[in-house]
Amino acid sequence: MPAPAASPAGGRWCPASGRARLRGPGRTGRGARAGRAGGAWIIPSVNQAGDCRVTQDELKALVGQAALRYVEPGGIVGVGTGSTVNKFIEALAAMKDQVRGAVSSSVASTERLKAIGIPVFDANEVEELAVYIDGADEIDGGGHMIKGGGAALTREKIVAAQSRRFVCIADESKLVPVLGNFPVPVEVIPMAAARITRQFAAMGGQARLRLKDGVPIVTDNGQHLLDVSGLKIAQPLAFESEVNQWPGVVTVGVFAHQKASVCLLGTPSGVRTLDF
């Protein structure tokens, strides 16, 4: 294989595609900082084997790092939940002395934030946040999302609702034309689960109780989760409004009322910024 050409920022490009070439897993952290060239963010490193493929994990790290520029120095940042947000939290460690603290959307993120020395405030202690940074299971071209694959949807929606700006960070696999391929998570009061399952069946959806080791998952709020497949959500706002008013629904994992303002989408050629 011919040696890759150097990019303007010192990175290297796949000859055929012009894509940034990345090192293998683990090389995007220390010693491999993202740079900017020709409007696209790249990782200035190259796989020794000449492999142009980029792992999903590397794309998550790329957008986690890119999200730092939305964090206001001296402010309190809203922090979501999930594997992409974990990359953001890792990146945030580098500027932990520049933020007052965070409002977190889950016990898991709270633990990670505290572990790197960032104070975590209760949502009730903070009136408004400038920015909320979180991942998504799916995002459409209008910034509407499905969220809750990590069971944190209710607290995520609460923190998103008190934030002026929602910055979604995701790898490119999450961008879809219409929401619904990913089963929609719905947090429910356990005694209402069977009736809500029937209500989804009436609209063509199959709801399944989320289990772990054969027992229902219990959320941070002490409730259960349904995952609903078979839906195509062409009108996310109407869908969210409808399902959220069913008795026993705590939160539906469609984020249309709290949609993204910006999405940083990780692609092999860099971070694409989508404004909504």
Ligand SMILES: O=C[C@H](O)[C@H](O)[C@H](O)COP(=O)(O)O
């Ligand atoms: O409950 C979890 C959240 O909504 C996550 O933001 C979502 O599931 C995406 O997670 P990940 O970044 O791990 O794909």
